[in-house]
Amino acid sequence: MSRPTSFVLGYHGCERKTGIDLISHATELRTSKSAYHWLGTGIYFWEDDPQRAAEWATGRAGPRRLKEPFVVGAILDLRHCLDLRVRANVELVRNAYELLASETVAAEMEMPRNVEAPRDPSPDKVMRYLDFAVVDRLHKMMEDDGKQPFDTVRGLFPEGDELYDGSGFKTKTHCEIAIRDPDCIVGYFLPRNFEQPNTVGES
Numbered sequence: 001m002s003r004p005t006s007f008v009l010g011y012h013g014c015e016r017k018t019g020i021d022l023i024s025h026a027t028e029l030r031t032s033k034s035a036y037h038w039l040g041t042g043i044y045f046w047e048d049d050p051q052r053a054a055e056w057a058t059g060r061a062g063p064r065r066l067k068e069p070f071v072v073g074a075i076l077d078l079r080h081c082l083d084l085r086v087r088a089n090v091e092l093v094r095n096a097y098e099l100l101a102s103e104t105v106a107a108e109m110e111m112p113r114n115v116e117a118p119r120d121p122s123p124d125k126v127m128r129y130l131d132f133a134v135v136d137r138l139h140k141m142m143e144d145d146g147k148q149p150f151d152t153v154r155g156l157f158p159e160g161d162e163l164y165d166g167s168g169f170k171t172k173t174h175c176e177i178a179i180r181d182p183d184c185i186v187g188y189f190l191p192r193n194f195e196q197p198n199t200v201g202e203s
Contacts (some may be wrong), residue, residue, distance in 0.1 A: 008078060042152075
């Protein structure tokens with residue numbers, strides 16, 4: 001039986017060698033389970049925005065700094081997507097939060113919180129421990145209810161400073177995608193007409 005597709009382009013910041021290996025099928029990206037990620041467990045991409053991926057790749061500091069920042073593109077099939085731009089899905093997240101909160105109280109534990117990153121000048125609480133826990137609890141909730149699991153998660157995030165005084169626009173607003181089923185990554189490519197961050201300033 002044929003299945004409808006929902007293709008989008010995603011961009012991932014990484015080491016140059018990793019990017020080249022992805023394009024040549026010599027490696028695969030690993031699923032991240034870091035508890036501060038914004039959309040729960042998954043493989044992360046910036047939707048339609050290689051420049052934002054480059055900013056992320058060059059903005060990593062300390063031991064997480066990339067030696068040769070690089071951006072690789074990917075063709076993504078969203079399939080069954082928890083799209084958080086859709087009202088019904090937002091209600092699912094609210095339900096998952098309420099379930100997590102009640103379980104946490106019953107266990108006499110403390111709820112995770114979204115917090116600012118240390119030594120990060122961002123005005124946003126970019127360490128999203130609470131959101132990560134809620135989204136992952138949502139997936140478990142779907143599993144427990146015997147419902148179709150989500151293959152991907154998509155979220156739109158206003159981030160950064162006001163674009164101008166009184167603005168509703170933010171300087172780093174972006175759409176992010178977390179891939180839960182690696183088969184949703186159709187393939188990788190080298191973005192055309194895009195200057196890789198490690199080549200900026202070179203002749």
